[in-house]
Amino acid sequence: MDAIILQILNGLDKGSAYALIALGLTLIFGTLGVVNFAHGALFMIGAFCAVTLSRIISVSHTVIDETRTDFLGNPMKVEVPYVHGWFGVETGDALIDWAVPLSIIFAIPVMILIGVIMERGLIKHFYKRPHADQILVTFGLAIVLQEIIKYYYGANPIPTPAPEAFTGSFDFGAMLGFDPNTIIYPYWRLVYFAFAAIIIGAVFAFLQFTTFGMVVRAGMADRETVGLLGINIDKRFTIMFGLAAAVAGLAGVMYTPINSPNYHMGMDFLVLSFVVVVVGGMGSLPGAVLAGFLLGILESFASMRQVIEIIPGINQVIIYLVAIIILLTRPRGLMGRKGVMEE
Amino acid sequence: MSTGNFTRRGLLKTSAVAGAGLALPTYLSAANHSGFTNAPGDSTVTLGFNVPQSGPYADEGADELRAYELAVEHLNGGGDGGMMGTFSSDALKGNGILGRKVEYVTGDTQTKSDAARASAKSMIEKDGAVMITGGSSSGVAVAVQALCQEAGIIFMAGLTHSNDTTGKDKRANGFRHFFNSYMSGAALAPVLAANYGTDRKAYHLTADYNWGYTTEEAVKSSTEAMGWETVAAVKTPLTQTDFSSYIAPVLQSGADVLVLNHYGGNMVNSLTNAVQFGLRDKLVNDKNFEIIVPLYSRLMAKGAGANVKGIFGSTNWHWSLTDEGSKAFVKSFGTKYGFPPSQAAHTCYVQTLLYADAVERAGSFAPCAVVEALEGFEFDGLGNGKTLYRAEDHQCFKDVLVVKGKENPDNEFDLLEIVEVTPAAQVTYAPDHPQFAGGALGTCNNGA
Numbered sequence: 178m179d180a181i182i183l184q185i186l187n188g189l190d191k192g193s194a195y196a197l198i199a200l201g202l203t204l205i206f207g208t209l210g211v212v213n214f215a216h217g218a219l220f221m222i223g224a225f226c227a228v229t230l231s232r233i234i235s236v237s238h239t240v241i242d243e244t245r246t247d248f249l250g251n252p253m254k255v256e257v258p259y260v261h262g263w264f265g266v267e268t269g270d271a272l273i274d275w276a277v278p279l280s281i282i283f284a285i286p287v288m289i290l291i292g293v294i295m296e297r298g299l300i301k302h303f304y305k306r307p308h309a310d311q312i313l314v315t316f317g318l319a320i321v322l323q324e325i326i327k328y329y330y331g332a333n334p335i336p337t338p339a340p341e342a343f344t345g346s347f348d349f350g351a352m353l354g355f356d357p358n359t360i361i362y363p364y365w366r367l368v369y370f371a372f373a374a375i376i377i378g379a380v381f382a383f384l385q386f387t388t389f390g391m392v393v394r395a396g397m398a399d400r401e402t403v404g405l406l407g408i409n410i411d412k413r414f415t416i417m418f419g420l421a422a423a424v425a426g427l428a429g430v431m432y433t434p435i436n437s438p439n440y441h442m443g444m445d446f447l448v449l450s451f452v453v454v455v456v457g458g459m460g461s462l463p464g465a466v467l468a469g470f471l472l473g474i475l476e477s478f479a480s481m482r483q484v485i486e487i488i489p490g491i492n493q494v495i496i497y498l499v500a501i502i503i504l505l506t507r508p509r510g511l512m513g514r515k516g517v518m519e520e
Numbered sequence: 521m522s523t524g525n526f527t528r529r530g531l532l533k534t535s536a537v538a539g540a541g542l543a544l545p546t547y548l549s550a551a552n553h554s555g556f557t558n559a560p561g562d563s564t565v566t567l568g569f570n571v572p573q574s575g576p577y578a579d580e581g582a583d584e585l586r587a588y589e590l591a592v593e594h595l596n597g598g599g600d601g602g603m604m605g606t607f608s609s610d611a612l613k614g615n616g617i618l619g620r621k622v623e624y625v626t627g628d629t630q631t632k633s634d635a636a637r638a639s640a641k642s643m644i645e646k647d648g649a650v651m652i653t654g655g656s657s658s659g660v661a662v663a664v665q666a667l668c669q670e671a672g673i674i675f676m677a678g679l680t681h682s683n684d685t686t687g688k689d690k691r692a693n694g695f696r697h698f699f700n701s702y703m704s705g706a707a708l709a710p711v712l713a714a715n716y717g718t719d720r721k722a723y724h725l726t727a728d729y730n731w732g733y734t735t736e737e738a739v740k741s742s743t744e745a746m747g748w749e750t751v752a753a754v755k756t757p758l759t760q761t762d763f764s765s766y767i768a769p770v771l772q773s774g775a776d777v778l779v780l781n782h783y784g785g786n787m788v789n790s791l792t793n794a795v796q797f798g799l800r801d802k803l804v805n806d807k808n809f810e811i812i813v814p815l816y817s818r819l820m821a822k823g824a825g826a827n828v829k830g831i832f833g834s835t836n837w838h839w840s841l842t843d844e845g846s847k848a849f850v851k852s853f854g855t856k857y858g859f860p861p862s863q864a865a866h867t868c869y870v871q872t873l874l875y876a877d878a879v880e881r882a883g884s885f886a887p888c889a890v891v892e893a894l895e896g897f898e899f900d901g902l903g904n905g906k907t908l909y910r911a912e913d914h915q916c917f918k919d920v921l922v923v924k925g926k927e928n929p930d931n932e933f934d935l936l937e938i939v940e941v942t943p944a945a946q947v948t949y950a951p952d953h954p955q956f957a958g959g960a961l962g963t964c965n966n967g968a
Contacts, residue, residue, distance in 0.1 A: 336825025
């Protein structure tokens with residue numbers, strides 16, 4: 178029992194990331210009809226927003242420490258962050274420590290801007306082109322973006338830790354009456370899950386309860402009629418692209434303490450996120466979220482030693498296996514709508 | 521009137537032969553003149569540096585390339601000479617190799633076997649490289665080594681740690697200076713016993729590919745021999761980024777040690793996840809829970825940040841060594857590039873010097889002559905103490921470093937501290953050791 182609870186918990190944070198990326202993908206597909214293979218790159222850029230802000234906050238000046246020597250035997254150059262001078266050591270260190278959560282504020286405008294530039298500069302030219310062309314151009318764009326990041330940040334992962342207050346793990350086992358240490362879960366992953374839930378809730382509320390959201394939903398259902406009513410739906414869809422980019426970016430920002438970001442982390446998530454979208458049902462926002470968590474949890478179960486011992490290699494194929502079964506039994510996915518991708 | 525034998529038929533025959541000759545790959549045509557592939561001309565010799573310039577190990581590849589450039593500079597008489605001044609052999613004079621100026625070409629392995637073979641093939645066939653070296657993966661090393669054997673080229677392996685490179689996949693034309701999985705296990709076990717005791721339960725997470733298997737086997741057999749029990753060994757996909765679902769069940773298994781047979785991004789992520797789960801703060805079986813990383817790399821440790829603190833592992837070389845060879849290399853490299861070299865840079869630099877030295881001693885670039893010069897060659901002054909290039913498997917036997925993540929690093933390069941320099945004798949094994957079984961060196965190949 179404790180092993181099952183543990184894997185459900187594990188699946189939640191992975192599922193959160195899948196759900197957030199798939200949500201953005203579905204928003205873009207539902208509004209603009211574009212299959213955006215650069216969406217994983219937006220997740221990666223979000224993570225690098227956290228890296229960038231963390232580096233900005235830590236910008237230092239060099240002080241020579243005559244009492245110590247460097248690897249060549251010269252006097253040691255010690256880096257002292259400017260924030261120490263501006264705000265004092267304690268506040269300066271706190272700012273550096275809280276760089277990842279602070280990056281949320283930094284990432285939102287940056288990601289919206291990148292999303293809008295991407296849509297206006299490139300993707301809008303491919304609206305009327307076949308999906309294969311859209312996939313090719315967005316996949317190419319993803320490679321370009323990740324190579325740019327690699328050029329400036331290198332190929333190695335860059336450690337971007339969570340604030341000190343969130344290090345360590347919570348003992349669910351002890352709380353639920355199991356033996357101590359049987360169900361432990363890192364605090365930051367709980368934060369990630371809660372953050373994902375808030376973002377998902379906010380996106381749904383925005384679409385459900387605002388006039389802007391209502392128009393977008395109407396446009397998703399029937400773009401032509403909304404256009405005939407004199408509403409500039411293109412402009413709204415561009416904003417939605419920016420919003421989807423921000424959702425992916427925020428998912429990336431908060432993911433950095435879980436795994437040190439590197440330039441190809443977007444690609445690692447992209448394919449699985451597409452499977453999530455297809456399983457959830459193309460164009461269905463609740464479907465994307467549901468499938469994200471479902472597949473995240475299933476993947477966790479499949480990684481259990483006891484399961485791998487019975488079916489070797491299941492951990493590597495489980496998501497695709499489940500996708501095949503779901504698509505055979507429900508060709509439109511879990512919550513897919515009739516008519517989407519069926520022309 | 522001339523009755524010379526210039527006829528239409530003769531012209532056609534001559535043209536056909538000439539055409540066929542031109543169409544031959546350059547390495548075959550060169551062999552016709554010298555008896556071996558890509559014999560250099562009188563003024564220059566070309567070496568091929570095959571390193572990951574793209575992909576996840578690109579930073580390690582960049583450091584390898586820096587080391588190669590430094591080695592070429594030193595071989596040609598530039599800079600301060602680096603380790604040439606401390607090398608026990610005095611065959612290298614700083615006038616290139618056998619009086620020929622050293623030039624080089626580079627290829628990108630992308631850390632993919634097929635891409636690495638393609639780039640090595642291109643450097644051999646198009647650029648006339650007489651020796652191929654480099655790489656940051658055992659899969660690549662084994663693939664390129666086999667190619668070089670077929671082509672009649674010497675292969676001086678870069679960073680490759682799998683037992684198989686000089687085990688079941690060894691080749692007569694291939695040589696490895698870097699240590700291997702067996703040596704890591706043999707060096708680590710006594711240190712682990714001294715620090716964590718002999719009554720421990722270990723849980724292995726192993727990258728699901730060749731290097732992972734040999735490392736798991738080596739560490740398991742070494743630790744079990746000193747009394748540890750292996751509770752479980754779980755394979756993890758090479759593409760895995762989040763290891764939480766593999767790490768979470770570790771405590772439930774009753775294990776009190778986690779061995780991460782991971783390298784590169786895998787290591788960074790699995791270690792980060794394990795520390796996040798607070799494993800190191802737990803008390804299991806009345807003992808502190810411990811984590812071990814059998815193969816450390818400073819470049820990779822940097823990615824894991826503070827998570828490496830206090831964690832044991834092994835490494836081939838470290839810039840903080842104080843022998844004359846290491847000091848000379850760190851000074852040369854540090855002065856030129858502004859930071860200390862990695863272990864990948866060290867092994868690549870040393871391999872280039874060893875090749876050049878072997879050619880000088882053999883008096884020939886012919887691969888079989890170089891093989892003969894390297895087999896059984898004993899040397900010192902290159903950073904790992906007295907070293908033997910064993911004739912039976914072309915593996916270097918030298919001291920191995922056991923290291924630990926430093927608790928209070930002075931700077932971003934100061935991540936590991938040397939805990940013990942394990943003597944070569946302790947990590948030496950018989951050529952027919954079961955972990956290296958199968959395969960044969962075969963005979964050296966000079967090419968067509």
